Amino acid sequence: MQSTSHLGFTLVAKAPDWKITVFRKDDKTFYSESLRELENTGLVSDFLFTRQERMVDPNHFRLSTMKFGNFDVDRLTSIESTIKALKLKPYGPPQIERIIYAVYKYPTNGGIPITFSSAHFGSDYISGISNKGRTEKFLDTTKISNVMVAPSMFLPPAGLKKAGSLREVVSGNSGRTETQDARVFWDR
Numbered sequence: 001m002q003s004t005s006h007l008g009f010t011l012v013a014k015a016p017d018w019k020i021t022v023f024r025k026d027d028k029t030f031y032s033e034s035l036r037e038l039e040n041t042g043l044v045s046d047f048l049f050t051r052q053e054r055m056v057d058p059n060h061f062r063l064s065t066m067k068f069g070n071f072d073v074d075r076l077t078s079i080e081s082t083i084k085a086l087k088l089k090p091y092g093p094p095q096i097e098r099i100i101y102a103v104y105k106y107p108t109n110g111g112i113p114i115t116f117s118s119a120h121f122g123s124d125y126i127s128g129i130s131n132k133g134r135t136e137k138f139l140d141t142t143k144i145s146n147v148m149v150a151p152s153m154f155l156p157p158a159g160l161k162k163a164g165s166l167r168e169v170v171s172g173n174s175g176r177t178e179t180q181d182a183r184v185f186w187d188r
Contacts, residue, residue, distance in 0.1 A: 001103065009170050011043075011103065014154040018095045022169045023156040029163040030156045035095060038102045043170050056083065056107050068114065069144055076109060081118040085111035086144065106139060114141035 001011040011022045013035065020038045023030035061076040061083075068084070076083040088097055088111050101108045106116045116139040120131035163169045 001099075007170060008172065010156075011099075012154045012156060013095070013099060014151075015093065015095070018099075020099070020166075021156050022166055023160055024169055024172050025157065027163075027169070027173050028160050029169050030160040031163045031166045031169045033166060035098060035102075038166075039098060041166070042105060043103050043166065052106050054101055054107060055109055056081075068141075071144055073114065074109065074111060079119075080121070081107075082115065083107050083109060083113060084115035084141075085109050085113045087111050091146075104139065113139055114144065115139055 003009050003011075008026060009022050009024050011020065013020050018035045019032055020035055021030055021032040022043070056076055056078075061078045061081075064075045064077075066073050066075050066084070068086070071086055073084050073086055076085075083106075085108060088094065091112065096112060097108050097110060100112060104113070104116075106113055115137070117135055117137045120134045120136065
């Protein structure tokens with residue numbers, strides 16, 4: 001997984017041990033931990049990204065199957081949410097779903113989520129502005145394809161320095177500096 005957001009980290013894992021390694025090329029840092037540890041803590045605090053239920057209640061969602069490119073995808077819809085997920089079999093082992101859930105904290109329904117959107121029912125936590133009825137896309141995949149990759153894709157680059165924690169690598173030096181700069185607003 002490669003974060004294309006401002007965070008800019010990369011996460012790799014491979015069979016048979018499924019050890020998780022997160023690294024940054026810009027900071028030249030990495031951190032490794034077991035899949036179980038990642039599942040317990042996630043990449044970021046549950047305070048920042050609320051953990052959603054892994055499996056949705058089938059009584060509250062309508063299930064349909066659709067094509068996404070050449071792939072069959074389950075589409076689950078309710079009054080408030082839409083989830084599209086690629087069935088895990090035959091595309092990968094169960095550890096892939098476990099990693100994706102630990103990272104994103106969005107429903108997987110046992111597959112590989114490719115879309116997750118949900119309607120808001122209250123106000124923005126920070127600003128207090130009403131979000132009622134606004135739908136937000138949290139995950140939106142535009143393309144899926146089968147590709148062969150070299151085993152080296154699942155290894156961090158050589159010459160990286162071990163960081164103190166996984167979250168230190170995820171936030172990066174620039175993220176931590178921005179956070180320090182923002183403290184001036186909270187300290188007054």
